[in-house]
Amino acid sequence: MSKEAANKEVFVRMTKRDSVSKTKAWTIRGIAIVLSLIVCALVIVAITSDNPFQVYLGIIDGAVGKKRRLWVTIRETMTLLIIAVGLTPAFKMRFWNIGAEGQILMGGTATAAMMIYLGDSLPNWLLLLVVFIVSSLAGMVWGLLPAVFKAYYNTNETLFTLMLNYVAMQIVTFCIVFWENPTGSNTVGIINGATRKGWFGNVFGMQYGLNVILVLIMTLAVYLYMRHSKQGYEIAVVGESQNTAKYAGINVKRVIIRTMMISGGICGLAGSIIVSGASHTISTSTAGGRGFTAIIVAWMSKFNPVAMLFVSAFLVFMQQGSIQIASQYGLNQNASDIITGILLFFLIGCEFFINYKLEFRKNKKEVA
Template structure:
């Protein structure tokens, strides 16, 4: 009696893999992606791939200023990714980071405008940080409340609140600077620099670095070792299981989104006070959505997010450079980034699963 032919490829889920092997797989994936990108570059542009890669490197860290810009944007993206991570680990799809950043940023801008030249820095900066965090916290709790008590769709709710936040920012811009209508406030307190985060240890973005790294470490410890972090993981796995275990799911949803929103609000503070010193409807710049990629690629490990954030910003800066240097359409640079991301995301399959290839003799032995 025929039993059917056994498949040539067999996949089994790995119980565990040593960290060095996982990182080796990722490095091989990056190397393969660069080889494929080289072929695409030659086919589409006829350029020397090595020169294009040099252009990417030069655009990201080729000068001291470019390097600091890359570090600055990496810190902002990392902060946002750290902020959305607890919500996503709880399987609460917080697509509203953009709005929470804007609310935190507009709060910082308001304090800079009204208090920047009156309060001493030792009082002003903690007040701005706390105010931005609190404003975004309240903003994030609104969809969390509706989700907890009426099971609304948090994806749509948080997404729509982004547009409401943009209107709040627009109102503030018109009220403060341009009654005729504008989409941005010019540099705030350019003469006095009131409310601008100062240098720390001689580093232009020293305070940004300290704040973001502190949040990164704190969030890692919170999610990995605290009771509340354990509750977030349980609720994310199964709300019914969490209720059976005596966990107050409504409380966990509200608390987790409060934390998520507060950290995103701090990102708004960092952008406005520590980087751009302006506020506009494009202050978030799409980074709230990019941070989702960072969080998922890092598997909610905040330390891994440092590398992923740097890589994405590095490629973004480099893509802009090669677009101008080689007179390429920016979409060509996006293709390169997309190929690399495809390989990096795809390699996770080989980290989670083991593929065994059966010989032709073994595959055809059972019929």
């Protein structure tokens, strides 16, 4: 290499890694988390002019400082986890389901309808069973629509599922008007507040215990389905290459439709967990952005349910703690969103360094 060519060589270039060990990948993620906490501390100091250690103690107190706060953190973690689990089959098939928000809303609306219309006629255990079934069916229908169009007309599933979110919001708005006939309201009042029909009760003395049990069962079921079933294998093959799947005799259209029905059904079930197990009401903001946050959880976890649990817990922990900080220091609610945004920025950005590496120019040597 001539001296002139060496001078023109770039100082640093980006190259794709051939492979990376799990240990190294999680080390990179750990470094990203530490860096995000440092940046959050700097932002917090700039906003509050307080000791960042005191602020982080406030975050811990806000997330798990009291029994009620602990259970809310657990509840929100379970909710985010089941949505991420629901997205996993579709993403594994490389069907980009961006419609979890809409599927949650449809499941939540179906739940609210069952609580309103059947609350006085069914025992609570049977009503909850009906709620689980109907909310899952509602989510399935909302997942079926884009799947059929993708399978038979090769439509863009990203845009299709995204637009269905807004359709779902309009359906929720219509139902609110139909049930409540409010003036300028965007939410139904507490459903069955007096009788608590259709509400999740305590299980084994645990508040939100049914939420935890239901989510863990679904997480285990999806894990076994994806890893140890023929249909799970078909999903993986279709995700790798549809042409290969067709050559192997797999009915790709059927796999797409079936998988999206499963994905939508689980997200619809998440809607029942939110409405029946937590808020006991329905509104256009019932999903609360969880459908989009769950995409990050599923993607970062490489569709590993155990990793999803820890990622979900970390994000919810920081979100709940940030809300406490905003209240404690009299900050705008957006302050907690800023902290969450910083965390997500680093967590998403670290995936770049897991898949790519930077190579720096070596010492220039003149070669004859």
